[in-house]
Amino acid sequence: MPDQLLEVRDLTVEYDTGAHPVVAVDHVDLDVQAGEFVGVVGESGCGKSTLLFAIAHLLSSPAEITGGSVKFFGQDLVTMSEKKLASMRWRDFSVVMQSAMNALNPVKSIGAQFQDTIMAHDEVVDDNRPAEVLRLVGIDPIHLKSYPHQLSGGMRQRAMIAMALLFTPDLIIMDEPTSALDVVAQRSLMVQIKELQRKLGFAVIFVTHDMSLVSHFSDKLVVMYAGQVVEFGATRAVFDHPAHPYSEGLLDAFPSIRGPKVPLTGIPGSPPNLADPPPGCRFQPRCPKAFEDCPKIEPELYQVGAVQSRCLLHAPSIAPAREVS
Numbered sequence: 001m002p003d004q005l006l007e008v009r010d011l012t013v014e015y016d017t018g019a020h021p022v023v024a025v026d027h028v029d030l031d032v033q034a035g036e037f038v039g040v041v042g043e044s045g046c047g048k049s050t051l052l053f054a055i056a057h058l059l060s061s062p063a064e065i066t067g068g069s070v071k072f073f074g075q076d077l078v079t080m081s082e083k084k085l086a087s088m089r090w091r092d093f094s095v096v097m098q099s100a101m102n103a104l105n106p107v108k109s110i111g112a113q114f115q116d117t118i119m120a121h122d123e124v125v126d127d128n129r130p131a132e133v134l135r136l137v138g139i140d141p142i143h144l145k146s147y148p149h150q151l152s153g154g155m156r157q158r159a160m161i162a163m164a165l166l167f168t169p170d171l172i173i174m175d176e177p178t179s180a181l182d183v184v185a186q187r188s189l190m191v192q193i194k195e196l197q198r199k200l201g202f203a204v205i206f207v208t209h210d211m212s213l214v215s216h217f218s219d220k221l222v223v224m225y226a227g228q229v230v231e232f233g234a235t236r237a238v239f240d241h242p243a244h245p246y247s248e249g250l251l252d253a254f255p256s257i258r259g260p261k262v263p264l265t266g267i268p269g270s271p272p273n274l275a276d277p278p279p280g281c282r283f284q285p286r287c288p289k290a291f292e293d294c295p296k297i298e299p300e301l302y303q304v305g306a307v308q309s310r311c312l313l314h315a316p317s318i319a320p321a322r323e324v325s
């Protein structure tokens with residue numbers, strides 16, 4: 001199996017809203033290696049869910065992929081036929097949504113829904129597999145007979161993860177799978193996802209608002225702002241030395257569980273309207289380190305040590321003359 005599982009290049013998604021399309025994902029690049037856990041963070045509305053849906057090719061109108069490619073084991077999902085995509089979903093990659101209650105069919109038992117997923121593929125699956133995947137996520141297989149409303153919120157999310165594991169895919173895409181749960185259930189589900197990932201070796205792309213979750217569970221971190229990736233790198237490197245002022249702001253806005261108590265500071269202002277983003281750097285109207293070039297020049301992603309940062313402070317031709325303390 002090649003190491004490179006997913007290669008997203010220049011991916012752009014627009015919501016066609018009339019005069020000014022909303023560019024929710026703007027020329028995003030992302031690499032995921034086999035078995036890797038990649039966290040995607042950023043404020044509400046920055047395009048995280050749209051990115052995941054675009055990767056899984058699950059977008060519907062008015063959203064449309066207007067450019068770029070999503071290569072999964074070298075095959076471009078963007079140009080792939082719906083038939084081929086349907087055969088790959090669940091088998092090669094699966095998606096776990098924010099709310100299992102919305103994703104599961106309320107009038108079918110969990111077992112019947114597992115069977116539907118199995119029947120939709122030409123794969124031979126052992127009869128015991130549904131029971132086996134439920135056990136894997138800590139649910140008694142007796143609940144194959146249960147309907148979604150008979151399970152707790154945590155169990156429903158676990159059942160969704162079990163369904164995502166039916167064919168042991170190489171990639172599971174998760175959109176805030178724990179956000180509807182209380183902190184204790186959230187933690188225990190995360191620990192379980194991580195254990196399963198280690199045991200079964202699948203890769204995860206995981207969207208969350210929760211910086212403490214990604215700090216504990218993800219290998220790599222993608223920080224998104226206004227439809228763009230503004231920082232990308234190993235999670236530890238980003239947490240230890242954030243290279244983008246927005247990442248710094250996000251880190252200062254959440255409490256550290258073990259570190260010394262420090263006053264939390266938010267990020268002043270609010271994210272821009274994606275139908276009409278500010279010129280130059282999109283974060284500059286809110287950035288404490290902005291300087292005169294920031295509204296004039298659109299930054300690229302620059303290599304800064306172990307991470308990449310979309311900040312002009314790190315642009316080789318600009319930074320030395322404009323160093324801001």
Ligand SMILES: Nc1ncnc2c1ncn2[C@@H]1O[C@H](COP(=O)(O)OP(=O)(O)OP(=O)(O)O)[C@@H](O)[C@H]1O
Pocket residue numbers: 015017022024042043044045046047048049050051062274
């Ligand atoms: N149907 C739609 N029509 C127009 N714009 C949309 C539509 N759905 C989403 N958007 C816009 O696309 C942008 C990205 O939305 P998206 O849901 O991907 O963000 P997000 O980071 O996942 O947010 P959250 O964390 O709140 O789930 C937002 O600015 C949103 O307003």
